[in-house]
Amino acid sequence: MTTPGDTPASRRVRANGDGTVYQRKDSRWEAAGYVLAPGNTRRRVRVYGTTRKEALAKLTEKIAASNRGLPIPSAQGGVAAYLTYWLEHVAVHHLRENTHTRYTACVNRYLIPGLGKKKLTKLTAKDIRTWLNQLRTTCQCCIRRIDARRDQPRCCAIGQCCSKLLSPLTLTYIHSVLKSALEHAVCEEEIPRNVARNVRTGTPRPRRFEPLTADEARQFLAATRGHRLHALFELALHTGLRKGELLGLRWEDLNLDASTAAIRRTLQRTNAGGLTTLPTKTRASERRIALPARCLQSLKLQREQQQREREAAGTAWQDSGHVFTTAQGSAIDPTNLTRAFLTLLRSAGLRRIRFHDLRHSTATLLLEQGVELVVIKELLGHAHIGVTATVYAHVRLRLQREAMTALGDALNRP
Structure with missing residues (x-):
C-alpha cells in the first residue's frame, strides 16, 4: 500500500481549479491551468520551469492575477506589428493628420528598427532604457546613411563621422510616442502594464528662442x-x-x-x-x-x-x-x-x-x-x-x- 509520500511528484493530485503540473520528456516541468482572458472568457495557459516548484510558482502567479480580475495578455506578435496596427487603426482616428504623419515617421525611423523584433509581451523597461541609451550616443548620419545618399558625400560615408546625435527633445518625443502606443495596448488588455512608464528620459531643456526686442x-x-x-x-x-x-x-x-x-x-x-x-x-x-x-x-x-x-x-x-x-x-x-x-x-x-x-x-x-x-x-x-x-x-x-x-x-x- 502506497502512502501520499510515495506518490510520484508528477502524479500528485491538486485541488480543482489549481491546474496540473507534470514533467515533460525533455525533463522540463510544465504547469497548465485556466485563467481569465480578454472579453470575460477563460483560456488555458501553459508555463514551464526547470523544476516543479518553479513551474508551479509561475502558474500560481497567473491564477492569482486572474482571481484579481486581471486578464492574461493576449498579444502574441512583435512590437513592430502592434505599432503598425496602432498607427493604422487607432492613432489615425484620434490625431490630427500632421501629428499622425510625425508619429508615423517616428515609428518607422526609430521604434521599429530599434524595438520592432521584440515580442510585445516580453518587452521590458530594461530593453527600452538600453535602446534609448544606444540611440542617444549613435550618429544618425552613419546609421541612417544620410551622407551616403548625398551627391557628394562629405562626412560619414567617407570615414569622417559628423557625430549627428539626436537632441534630448527628440529622444523625449520618441519615448512619448512609444508610451502612447503601449498605453493603448494596456487598455486593450494586450499587455498587463506599460513598461515604458518605468523609463525616465529626463526633462529636456526648453527650445531656445530669440524674441524681438x-x-x-x-x-x-x-x-x-x-x-x-x-x-x-x-x-x-x-x-x-x-x-x-x-x-x-x-x-x-x-x-x-x-x-x-x-x-x-x-x-x-x-x-x-x-x-x-x-x-x-x-x-x-x-x-x-x-x-x-x-x-x-x-x-x-x-x-x-x-x-x-x-x-x-x-x-x-x-x-x-x-x-x-x-x-x-x-x-x-x-x-x-x-x-x-x-x-x-x-x-x-x-x-x-x-x-x-x-x-x-x-x-x-x-x-x-x-x-x-x-x-x-x-x-x-x-x-x-x-x-x-x-x-x-x-x-x-x-x-x-x-x-x-x-x-x-x-x-x-x-
Missing part, C-alpha cells in the same frame, strides 16, 4: 508698412496669435465695433486635404481676445483693400471668407507666409527668426511691461498657466533681478 519690433512693423499683409503682421505682434490661427481667421470671427476677435479655427496644409481648416490646437486655444486700436484700424484698411482686390479679380475671385487671402481671394499657404516674413526681415536688416518667434516676442514684451502671467496665458491660449510660466521662465528671472536691483537702490538711499 522692443526696438526690433518697431523696426519690423515699420518695414511692413505698405505690404499687403501689414495687418496680419501687426496683429501677430500685438496678440501673439499662431500662424494657423491668423490664416484661419474669418471676417465673421471679428467684431470690430466691440474690438474683439473669436479664435475658433486654424489653417494647415495636410498631405491628404491640402489647405484645410481645422479646430484650434487645444480646447483652451478656442478663445476671445481684445483687439488694440492699431489693429482695428489696420483691419478696416485690410477690408477695404480686399474689396478692391475682389473688384479687380472679377469672376476669378474665390470667396473663402478669410480675413487674409491671396490677391484672388483664396487662403494663403503657410509656407508662402513664412517666405514673405523672411523677406521682410531681410529688408528691415533684422536677424533671421521663426514666424513663431513673433508669438514669443509678444509674450516677452508683455511680461517686461509688467502684465500679469494669467493675462498672457489667456491671450496666448495656453491650456495651463504652468506652460506659460515654464516657457517664459528666463524673462521672469530677468525681471526678478531688475526688481531686486530696484529694491536695493531704494534701501541704499539715505
